[in-house]
Amino acid sequence: MTQTNTFRTASLAILAPLATVLIWSGNAIVTKAAAGVVAPSAIAFYRWALALIVLAPFVAPAAWSNRAAAKAVWGKLFIGGLLGMVIYQCLAYVAAETTTAINMGVILALMPLFSTLLASIFAGERLTTARIVGGVISIGGLVYLTSQGDPMNLVRGGLHIGDALMLVAVLANAFYGVLLKRWGLTLPVWELLFWQIVAATIVLVPVWLLGPIEPIDAAGVPLILYAAIPASLLAPLFWMVGIAKLGAARTALTINLLPVVVALLAWAILGERLHAYHYIGGGVALLGVVVGLREWKIGRPRDDTPNAAAWATEEV
Known part of the structure; x- marks a missing residue:
């Protein structure tokens, strides 16, 4: 029985x-x-508004009872919601109009490395040689990927706007995670997520009103439902379980699988074609992540790695 458990x-x-x-x-x-x-x-608005509606019955009573603690750090909760949910996700949706899902997957996989580099700058984390070398390797891979195998394309035509926006989005989300680590907010994780969604929804109301307000058709409903429930609520839950069982460092390593899964799904569902520059550029970028985070693989599971406190609420 013990072995089964x-x-x-x-x-x-x-x-x-x-x-x-x-x-x-x-x-x-x-x-x-x-x-x-x-x-x-x-x-962006419908996603977080729906997530808030679904989450509220389970979390709102406790969050309201503990509102004094949330009020004391409301500014930080607001900034967190702005960076991690408004800026990050809005830019990602705009980027998707001019880049591929495969490129988005590779750039998203760089988030742990970006987090460690930003933590070195803003949270006093030690910047190791491995992180510097890993960052340089990953940037090289990204240049090769986004230039479609010819770096001179960036000189001739500039960085692809969709890829550039996705980079800014990922940097915003990584910075959000670093701030959570630095602030050390003591709110329970679900209350932390709840109040940040509240802030994000409030900010997104005028953004939604200023944008094109059109009826949501049958094609849009499942997209919003997926973004609101599995991506916004179930993913953080599973991530917290992983952290509790494996530790934040080892759990974070699974992010390296993201571009592979995205590429397979993009090929199977969206019909995107894989080219040699995807394999080469994406592979080099991920190699940089492995090099930059290699110390995470050594020793017992730890929860004191850069951005460890943010993994539960950081959303990809």
């Missing part, structure tokens, strides 16, 4: 973060599929 626990520890990566990969496909179907301002 141990097996179940080990399986849950592995499957929980893998489920999160699968959901986040699906969200990259949804983000791309929403381009031309639902306006970026509309899907």
Whole structure:
């Protein structure tokens, strides 16, 4: 019986973060599929408003009872919602109009490395040689990927606007995670998520009103539902389970699978073609992530890695 329980626990520890990566990969496909179907301002607003409605019955009573603690850090909660949910997701939806889901997946996979580099700058984390070398390698891979195998394309035509927006989006989300780590907010995780969604929804109301307000058709409904429930609510839950069982550092390593899953889904669902520069550029970018985070693989599971406190609420 003990062996059975141990097996179940080990399986849950592995499957929980893998489920999160699968959901986040699906969200990259949804983000791309929403381009031309639902306006970026509309899907961003509907997504978080619906997530708030679904989450409220379970979390709102406790969050309201503990509102004094939330009020004391309201400015930080507002900034978190602005960076991690408004700026990040709105830019991702706009980027999807001019880049591929495959490129988005590779750029998203760089978030852990970006987080560690930003933590070195803003949170006093030690900037190791591995992180510097890893960052340089990843940038090289990104240049090769976004230039479609010819870096001179960037000189002739500049950085692809969709890829540039996606980079800014990922940097905003990584910075959000670093701030959460630096601030050390003591609110329970679900209350932290709840109040940030409240802030994001409030900010997105005028964005939605200023954008094209059109009826949501049958093609847009499942996209909004996926973004609101699996991507916004279930993924954080699975991620927290993974952290509890494996530790934040080892759980974060599963992000490396994201571009692979996104590429397969983009090929199967969206019909995107894989080219040699995807394999080469994406592979080099991921190699940089592995090099930059290599110390995470050593020793017991830890929860003191850069951005560890933010993994539960950071959303890809």
